[in-house]
Amino acid sequence: MKGQDWYQADAVAEEYDDVRFSGGGSLIDGREKEAVLSALGPMDDGHRVLEVACGTGRFTTMLADRGADIVGIDISREMLEQGRAKAADAGLSDTVEFVRGDASRLPFPDDHFDSVVAMRFFHLMDEPLEFMRELRRVSRDQVFFDTFTDRSLRVLYTWLLPMGSRLYSERQVASLLGGADLTLAGEAHDFVVPYGFYRAIPGVIATPFRVLDELVGNTVPGDYVASVSYWDARIPDQSE
Numbered sequence: 001m002k003g004q005d006w007y008q009a010d011a012v013a014e015e016y017d018d019v020r021f022s023g024g025g026s027l028i029d030g031r032e033k034e035a036v037l038s039a040l041g042p043m044d045d046g047h048r049v050l051e052v053a054c055g056t057g058r059f060t061t062m063l064a065d066r067g068a069d070i071v072g073i074d075i076s077r078e079m080l081e082q083g084r085a086k087a088a089d090a091g092l093s094d095t096v097e098f099v100r101g102d103a104s105r106l107p108f109p110d111d112h113f114d115s116v117v118a119m120r121f122f123h124l125m126d127e128p129l130e131f132m133r134e135l136r137r138v139s140r141d142q143v144f145f146d147t148f149t150d151r152s153l154r155v156l157y158t159w160l161l162p163m164g165s166r167l168y169s170e171r172q173v174a175s176l177l178g179g180a181d182l183t184l185a186g187e188a189h190d191f192v193v194p195y196g197f198y199r200a201i202p203g204v205i206a207t208p209f210r211v212l213d214e215l216v217g218n219t220v221p222g223d224y225v226a227s228v229s230y231w232d233a234r235i236p237d238q239s240e
């Protein structure tokens with residue numbers, strides 16, 4: 001995994017949310033949460049969800065609050081500590097389970113979860129197929145994930161990032177899903193201007209840029225050069 005040592009540093013875990021999701025970064029946080037909620041839809045109590053690479057628990061806590069029976073798993077003990085604190089602050093400690101583990105060897109039986117969510121995950125993977133197959137193994141129905149695209153402005157600065165960043169074409173994503181025996185049920189593409197720009201400016205300045213970004217993104221050329229894609233994949237019906 002790219003940047004594993006960086007990701008597990010105490011200082012990085014403690015400042016992760018503040019650095020990435022404050023100021024203009026709050027627009028990123030809101031859009032990602034919207035994407036997850038849209039893909040999973042209404043969740044009755046007992047809907048079993050696994051969040052892989054849950055980090056500080058942004059989505060884990062949100063989904064628990066929506067009624068999901070959720071487990072968050074991450075390789076970083078430091079990130080998990082932040083997640084547990086977030087769940088405690090929200091009064092959700094009794095409804096969220098955080099587990100330290102390796103996403104290539106998930107400690108769960110086959111078909112254990114209704115949905116598996118993996119955000120900010122596949123851009124770190126050198127060999128993504130083995131991980132996708134493992135996510136598919138423990139899911140009964142759905143795998144939802146995001147990728148950064150290889151036709152966006154992100155190409156210009158990704159090599160500067162401390163963790164690196166694997167970029168994907170749509171053909172590569174299709175190959176990844178096919179190799180894991182998953183079918184694509186839905187997709188969305190967003191952020192013509194890459195994340196790094198929004199994180200670097202205050203929210204009051206970022207908001208009008210985001211409005212323009214969305215206008216451009218809703219055109220065919222804008223959709224084509226979007227920097228991030230959200231993918232809703234499903235387990236094929238074996239009875240067919």
